[in-house]
Amino acid sequence: MVRMDPATGAITASFVPSQPERWYADAEAGFGAVWAISNSNEVGRINPDSDKITLSVTVGSDPTDYNDTIAVGQRYVWVAISDDKTLVGLDPNSRDEVARLDMDGPGIVAGGEAGVWVALENGTLFQVDERKKSIGRSIDAGTQGYNLVEVGTDYVWFVGSDAELRHFAAATGELVASFPLAGGPEGFLIAVGSAWIEYYARGRVERLDLGISTE
Secondary structure: OEEEOOOOOOEEEEOOOOOOOOOEEEEEEEOOEEEEEEOOOEEEEEEOOOOEEEEEEEOOOOOOOOOOEEEEOOOOEEEEEOOOOEEEEEOOOOOOEEEEEEOOOOEEEEEEOOEEEEEEOOOEEEEEEOOOOEEEEEEEOOOOOOOEEEEOOOEEEEEEOOOEEEEEEOOOOOEEEEEEOOOOOOEEEEEOOEEEEEEHHHOEEEEEEOOOOOO
8 A cells, every 4th residue: 555645646655564475455534544454354453644654564364365345433343344244443543452243244345424324235325323332223224235325415326236326324224326337347536526437347436427416
């Protein structure tokens, strides 16, 4: 994983896990740090001022889990461990494990002002109750396979393997809108009124103008 200057694109720092020949698979910022999860289930906390890894903790048992994802909530840092089918909550200061939830299948985790949400491969979309350290609201999004999620201020965006983008109201779980895609997504980002969909196998990125506020 590298840090880049947004103005020039120059690489200013690089980071690798403590285990040899491993790499970071996902990263998010929060609690004054950058949090990254490696393909060996190692969480690293990076100080953005010193570019130093200030904490390292292993959260899963499989030595080569390629689909781990990480999200920063209001209280904790959450890691979805696909091979273990678990969601792990970490205290950002002490590194203590505060929760280990059964996800009932592999999933992808994301966080935003509307909370921490997980999209499972079985089509379930659920919110994490950080106060109770448990699974809260659950939505049947209706499609099985490699599903992805993004979270904003009062919305949850879900892209499914059925090539459809769904917009849910976080407070009620109501389906607000849906949009057709060019195919099943392999990467996903919501920004500035648009959805950006990645299709790795095709070497293609699709931009979808949502025509509505993404908040």
